[in-house]
Amino acid sequence: MAKTNIHSEINGSVWKIMIKVGETVKEDDTLAIVESMKMEIPVLSTCDGLVGEIFVVEGQPIAEGEPIMSIDH
Amino acid sequence: MAFDQMLNELSSFKEKALGMGGPDKLAKRKADNHLNARERLVALLDEGSFVESGLFSTSHRAEVRERSPADGKITGFGKVDGRRVAVISNDFTVLGASSSMVNGKKIRHIKDVAAKAGMPLILLGESTGARMPDRMGAEGRAMLGQDPYEYRRLRESPWVSALLGACYGSSTWYAALSDFVVMRKGATMAVASGRVTSVAIRQSIDSEELGGWKMHAEVSGLVDAVVDSDEEAIALTKKWLSYMPSHHNESPPVHAVPAGSEGRGDHILELMPEDKAKVYDVRKIVETIVDLDSMMELKPRFGRSMCTAFARIDGRSVGVIANNPLFKGGAIDVDACNKVLGFLVLCDSFNIPLVFMVDQPGFLIGVDGERKAAPGRIMNWMSALSLVTVPKICLIMRKSYGQAYLNMGGGRNSDEVVCWPTADLGFMAPQVGVNILFGVKEDEDPERFRKLVDELSKDTSAWRLASLYETQDVIDPRETRGCLSRLLEIHRTRLGSGVGKHLLANWPTTF
Numbered sequence: 001m002a003k004t005n006i007h008s009e010i011n012g013s014v015w016k017i018m019i020k021v022g023e024t025v026k027e028d029d030t031l032a033i034v035e036s037m038k039m040e041i042p043v044l045s046t047c048d049g050l051v052g053e054i055f056v057v058e059g060q061p062i063a064e065g066e067p068i069m070s071i072d073h
Numbered sequence: 074m075a076f077d078q079m080l081n082e083l084s085s086f087k088e089k090a091l092g093m094g095g096p097d098k099l100a101k102r103k104a105d106n107h108l109n110a111r112e113r114l115v116a117l118l119d120e121g122s123f124v125e126s127g128l129f130s131t132s133h134r135a136e137v138r139e140r141s142p143a144d145g146k147i148t149g150f151g152k153v154d155g156r157r158v159a160v161i162s163n164d165f166t167v168l169g170a171s172s173s174m175v176n177g178k179k180i181r182h183i184k185d186v187a188a189k190a191g192m193p194l195i196l197l198g199e200s201t202g203a204r205m206p207d208r209m210g211a212e213g214r215a216m217l218g219q220d221p222y223e224y225r226r227l228r229e230s231p232w233v234s235a236l237l238g239a240c241y242g243s244s245t246w247y248a249a250l251s252d253f254v255v256m257r258k259g260a261t262m263a264v265a266s267g268r269v270t271s272v273a274i275r276q277s278i279d280s281e282e283l284g285g286w287k288m289h290a291e292v293s294g295l296v297d298a299v300v301d302s303d304e305e306a307i308a309l310t311k312k313w314l315s316y317m318p319s320h321h322n323e324s325p326p327v328h329a330v331p332a333g334s335e336g337r338g339d340h341i342l343e344l345m346p347e348d349k350a351k352v353y354d355v356r357k358i359v360e361t362i363v364d365l366d367s368m369m370e371l372k373p374r375f376g377r378s379m380c381t382a383f384a385r386i387d388g389r390s391v392g393v394i395a396n397n398p399l400f401k402g403g404a405i406d407v408d409a410c411n412k413v414l415g416f417l418v419l420c421d422s423f424n425i426p427l428v429f430m431v432d433q434p435g436f437l438i439g440v441d442g443e444r445k446a447a448p449g450r451i452m453n454w455m456s457a458l459s460l461v462t463v464p465k466i467c468l469i470m471r472k473s474y475g476q477a478y479l480n481m482g483g484g485r486n487s488d489e490v491v492c493w494p495t496a497d498l499g500f501m502a503p504q505v506g507v508n509i510l511f512g513v514k515e516d517e518d519p520e521r522f523r524k525l526v527d528e529l530s531k532d533t534s535a536w537r538l539a540s541l542y543e544t545q546d547v548i549d550p551r552e553t554r555g556c557l558s559r560l561l562e563i564h565r566t567r568l569g570s571g572v573g574k575h576l577l578a579n580w581p582t583t584f
Contacts, residue, residue: 010401011439037434038504039402040350064439 004047005067012036014056014068023051025071032056032068049073090128090142094166102166107238108303110147110164113197116307117160118151125149127179132168134207141167144176145200148183150192153311156319156326159187162197165238169201172243173208174216180243181220188229191320195310196234196251199260202242226250228422228578230320233313235306236260236296240284249295250582252419253313253371255306256286256296294375294408295583312369316383316390317423321578324424324571325390331365338551345470345495345550352398355430356380358470359393362554368393371416376408377401378437381416383425387558389565392420395430396481398471404437405477410450411584413480417457418577426464426561429482434502435475453584454480462573464488464564466557469496469535469544483543489560490544493553496535503529 015035019025030042031051052070056062074080093099093109102109108116114123126149132141145167150159161183163170187194207213224246226232234248236256245262248254256262263270263284270278282288289296300306318325340361346353360368363384370382377400382393394413396403420427436442436451458465458480467482469492478498479486500506507513507525515522538544548556565571 010404010437037402037404038350038502039352039398039434041352041402042399064441 001072003052004049004071004073006031006043006045006069006071007065007067008034008043008062009064010034010036010041011062011064012041013061014058015040017054017056017058019051019069021051021054025049025051034062043068045071047071047073086129093142093164094140098166106302109166110162110170110197110199113237113303113307114147114151114160114162116304117195117197117310118153118158119155122152123149123160124151126183127175130175130179132204132207133174137168143167144173144179145170146176146179148179150183150186153193153195153314156314157190157192158314159183159192159194160197161194163199163244165199165201168204170199170244171201171204171207173204177216181223188227191230191322193231193233193314193317193319196232196244196247198234198236198240198244198248198262199238200240200242200244202266224250226579226582228252228321228418228575231314231317231423233310235303235310236262237303237306239266241266252317252423253298253310254296255298255300255309255313256289257300257303257306258286261285262289262295290372290374292375294372294411297371299374313383316369316385316425321423321575322572328364328367328385328388330385330388331367334363334365335554337361338554341550341553349471349497352402354399355395355397355403355432356382359384359395359430362386362557363391363393364388372412376406376410376412378403378405378433379409379413381412386428386554386561389561390425391561392416392425392427393430394427394481396433398432401437403433403472404435405433405480406437407442407445407447407450410436410447410454414450414454414457414584417454417461418580421461421463421573421577422575424463424572426466426564427461427482427487428557428561429465429467429487431467431469431473431478431481431483432471433474433477433481434472435477450584451476451480455486457577457580458482458486460576462576464561464567466560466564467491468553468557469493469498469538470550471495472497472502474499474501488564491546491548491556491560492535492538492544493550494535494547495550496538496544496547497533498535498538499529499533503533 012034016033018030025045026048029045031045032043033040049071052072054069055067130144131138145164147162232251233253234251238260240262261280261284267278267280267283286299290299344357367385368382380395380397384393465487467487467490503526506529513522535547539547
């Protein structure tokens with residue numbers, strides 16, 4: 001079983017977490033929405049799998065490259 | 074018959090040369106589902122069009138002469154969809170298609186003819202690199218460097234590299250110099266192989282990590298497209314060539330406009346969100362504007378906040394440079410800068426007009442970009458833009474802030490600017506501006522903040538830009554296709570009959 005971390009691609013804040021731990025996701029599914037530059041920017045899954053761990057909470061600031069969640073596959 | 078012996082000998086030598094590395098090696102390739110070098114040429118070229126150059130060439134070394142048919146690289150000329158091309162197909166079954174003196178001469182000749190006679194060069198890559206012992210010692214060095222222009226790229230004609238296996242040495246170098254690089258999953262490209270690297274640095278290196286498709290498509294950006302098979306690579310090569318002229322002194326070919334290309338403008342208003350905070354995938358909008366199914370995105374996994382794509386409008390090739398808000402809100406990072414720069418050079422060198430589609434909040438700021446020399450990349454882009462002589466049409470769809478307003482064709486950096494009524498022009502997002510200019514934060518004094526935002530938001534509209542004649546029109550988004558078609562037609566021919574001045578012809582191939 002491999003684990004892939006999904007990172008934020010930009011600085012901003014975590015606005016919405018769209019999935020739950022254990023949920024099945026596919027590549028390009030929207031996992032979360034980051035607010036940055038007054039825009040709602042989706043964080044997309046880079047692989048198929050199951051949501052493993054969520055490292056953030058809604059409302060917290062997030063940096064470019066910081067992991068948001070892990071996907072088990 | 075007279076000359077029986079001579080004719081039999083000719084026939085026998087021919088059969089031997091065409092036998093490549095021998096039946097065992099060829100059978101193994103077939104079992105692994107890999108095309109061999111000659112099968113690749115059959116798949117690529119129009120039937121019966123291949124004119125081989127150097128069938129009877131071999132290694133110059135006596136001890137391997139008998140087992141080096143075509144010296145491991147099959148070269149010549151043929152046709153793709155009726156247009157003349159030059160080809161180099163690496164034969165991995167012969168000494169790993171390694172490079173040496175004779176096949177070096179073959180490459181040189183094919184390149185020279187492609188440039189002189191004006192035809193695309195297609196390199197089917199799979200090679201182990203330098204041949205041993207040929208390249209060893211001073212004698213090995215003495216064989217090299219006989220052509221000071223070996224790696225000079227003047228863009229007389231388009232070059233395509235297909236990476237179809239382990240690609241070291243010439244397959245890698247020519248890919249770096251090529252205009253279009255398509256890589257098959259499982260193929261690898263690097264300065265040295267994983268094995269050589271592991272030995273040299275005494276650390277185990279995974280070949281995929283060193284030079285696999287994912288790394289090249291997403292991180293190095295050296296690869297334009299990724300495919301699953303040789304056949305797909307060849308199909309994509311032909312597709313890419315269909316947008317290109319045969320050489321730099323002609324316009325690209327005109328294709329038929331597919332039925333159903335018109336009348337899709339209403340979709341634009343469905344795809345573009347009314348809420349300015351929402352993002353969208355600009356590629357879907359591009360698809361509704363250009364000829365049906367004519368869009369071919371290049372480097373889709375690299376610098377994703379920018380979309381660079383070939384497409385056709387009225388059957389004629391265009392190069393689309395579109396900010397994609399789906400990724401990073403459309404903010405332009407260093408990878409996106411490099412991607413655009415390469416695309417500007419490509420389109421300008423081969424007489425393909427450019428269409429900028431703008432919705433960007435500025436360059437992505439931050440430490441990461443600065444460490445990658447962002448100001449240098451931004452200025453490279455401006456410099457290249459000023460050297461472009463093909464038509465440049467700029468469509469401002471939504472935001473265009475900061476310096477990037479210029480990089481994306483604002484003002485006189487393009488030939489015509491048109492806006493949608495949703496265009497939003499300014500220095501930076503008003504909400505950030507209030508913070509910077511007045512020191513007022515939204516959560517500390519929301520009412521004053523709102524008032525100042527309103528003030529800074531005044532006069533950011535397309536109408537103000539139009540009244541100052543900085544945009545030549547404000548259009549209904551649904552009419553974008555027609556508008557672009559007319560502007561492209563007005564600028565198409567120019568005094569060079571659609572052929573540009575090619576001031577970017579010797580711009581570096583990687584930045």
